[in-house]
Amino acid sequence: MSVARSVQETMRLPPLPTIKDILRLYRLRALRQLSQNFLLDQRLTDKIVKAAGNIRNSEVCEVGPGPGGITRSILNRGPSQLIVIEKDRRFKPVLDLLEESSNQCMKVILGDVMNFDMSKIFSENKRQEWEDCPPHIHIIGNLPFSVSTPLIIRWLQAMSERKNAWSYGRTRLTLTFQKEVGERMVADIMSAQRCRLSVMCQNWCTVEHKFIIPGRAFIPKPEVDVSVVRFTPLVQPQIPLPFKLVEKVVRNIFGFRQKYSIRGAETLFPVPVRKQLGKEMYSLADVNPLTRPFQLTIEEFGRLCQAYCSICDRDPRLYKYNHRAATEEREHFDNLYDEEQDLIEDVPH
């Protein structure tokens, strides 16, 4: 019998707080005041944890445990360690009770997951080389939608730099998102949902849309349904370039979703040279400028990013150009290139 199993069998977890308990605990009339949607149905919390894969003897970090529904399902599956990171200190007493019953398997950390550095929280012996199998470390969470989407962007960047939890190797993530966001993350080319998020997620990860939880399963019920999505970082991203650079090119190209993709690519450059450099970028990349953004494969985005780099390496000031910057900064660039264009045109051919 494994150590994890014997620990699990002696564990007596306190019952999950009921809706009434939560209302009483927080002296609330309505749960809506907490701006959170809780999952108190154990069949569903078990299903989320199962979607993460086999976590027995693994180290797990749960983000946003709240009253601990998913936490219980994690503990019941026998991890060797569970660290939970919760921002709202009102959940601390409930989580402390769970910690006490967990045979020292669980640790509660009050903190904001957006700025939390996980590069030291797991055991050293769990580290794996990036090229090896993913480590026996899992991150699981049902966070508010307003947190989970910016968080995954931040974490994709951390993965690309092998920082944070990804200093341990290709740590897997199982998270919930608003259904439409989850569908965008896995959207293929030509699909209506294909967007910047699809390209960014799929460039660094294998993304699996596991299942949908109807909004009515949550308390209080959100207006939308919820997707459970699992991310496994790729050994080699399809576009092996810095995150910020890829993000900039993909964001600009999707800036005009229904237009020819070259229209968005042109906004990477100051107005006076925009048409000319946009054309050069597509020619260098050997991509048809009349494709729409959602028709471009990640490989084509990769060639466009490489072409953008070649153009900027010739004139590194271009790397700094941002067509969404404050008017003053943008105009500075536009005037600069306007004057230079005049000079070029004045030179006799």
Ligand SMILES: C[S@@+](CC[C@H](N)C(=O)[O-])C[C@H]1O[C@@H](n2cnc3c(N)ncnc32)[C@H](O)[C@@H]1O
């Ligand atoms: C939607 S509730 C879900 C709670 C629980 N996981 C469940 O499924 O019932 C989200 C939880 O995330 C916590 N949370 C929100 N923002 C957070 C952040 N930035 N860092 C850590 N926890 C956060 C909230 O306090 C809340 O407990």
